[in-house]
Amino acid sequence: MRNHRKTVRGHNMFWDIPKYNPPWLNTLSKDQLLSAMHIRVNDTISRTKGRLAHWDVNNENLHGDYFEQKLKNPNITFDMFRWIHQLEPGVKLFLNDYHVAVTGLYTTAYKTQAQIMRDSNVPVYGMGVQSHFKSSNIDFNAVKHEYRLDKLTEAGLPIWITELSIIDTDYNRKADALEDVLTLYFSYPNIQGILFWGMWDGQTFDTRTAIVNGPNVTANEAGLRYQKLFNNTWRTNVTQPLHHGIHINGFHGNYVLNIIHNGKIIETQYFHLGTRGKVVTVNLHGTDNSK
Known part of the structure; x- marks a missing residue:
């Protein structure tokens, strides 16, 4: 990717939801787990140092507390950020979570978490906002969505849309939804970047997210809409x-x-x-x- 001048993010160093951790971690004592976590960070950074722009540090820790419970340390996520920052201070470190903008279930909690970390001098750079939509724009309300982004912005950190997907088999309907979502995100001042989470049906967590299809990576109606926005509408000539x-x-x-x-x-x-x-x-x- 770097040979093709593509910027690469690290996703993710740790994951706080129990089912996404390898079972052998459950057999470790508190001290053994802490040692394994340090090995994980040191070994990974030794392989990626100088190659990544971002790291998602402890994924979805509003929805899980695996490491907090195992280590009896409610601030272990703070430590994770500090470990990585110490080894590679040039990489921007992110929180990353869901239901913080698509729904309002965790908006305030996410804002509060980010504020506490920032005020505690934790080296957190930004807030990763997962954006997984289903059934086209039925569950997308631009006014509500912008309000939630405003609440997150109050934390004083930049926002990145780290996981954008729209699940729909109707490509025309998905094209309209994609334009609505991207228009809001592209125009929102505190959003610094937008990343698709699956866009080719040949490699994605759900083929219904595709905006390009087949072995030739051919744009469907949603993909063509994206190309029009990116190459024409949002260009200055x-x-x-x-x-x-x-x-x-x-x-x-x-x-x-x-x-x-x-x-x-x-x-x-x-x-x-x-x-x-x-x-x-x-x-x-x-x-x-x-x-």
């Missing part, structure tokens, strides 16, 4: 005469700026437009023009 102080509004992202004279490109610059805007200065040789 502007052509203007060159003069001092050009001001352009654009979507956040990477840009190519071409200066064209008599039909030929005479200067090219690459830049990134983020939340704070960007001033791009262009020096044209042999002219008085800049900016």
Whole structure:
């Protein structure tokens, strides 16, 4: 993936739901389990150091407390974050949980958890929000969803949509739902990234999540809608005469700026437009023009 210039996340170092842990952990004493956890962190980081951008540290720990119960330590998740941060301080560490935005069952609990960790100087970077939808947009209400995102934002941490899936065999209906969901997520200021959780029917936890199908990875109606949004709707293409102080509004992202004279490109610059805007200065040789 890195050879193809793809950013990779680590998912996940630990999982707090009992059934997702190997049975041999149950045979360990408290001290043995703690030792095994340190081995897990040290060995894994020795293999991934410098290769990952993120780690989901203790997955879904609002829904399980396996390590808390086994170790009799209610703050073991805090320790997990600190262990990883000590070994690799450059990696951004995340909470990751479900029913925190798709439903409101755990919204307040998730916000509170994040606030406590932040206020306790735990090296938590962001809140991973799982977003698994079923039956198209029947269970998606943009107003309620945005309200829950607002509540999560009160924790003072960035949000990533870490697991987006829409389960529906009707591709046209799924396309409409996908556009609704992505439009909210793409426009929400505190959401820094969106990741699909299964998009090809050849490799996914549920083939009904697919937006591309078959051995040729062919886009279905939902996939075509995504391509239209990503490649056209949410792109900024502007052509203007060159003069001092050009001001352009654009979507956040990477840009190519071409200066064209008599039909030929005479200067090219690459830049990134983020939340704070960007001033791009262009020096044209042999002219008085800049900016």
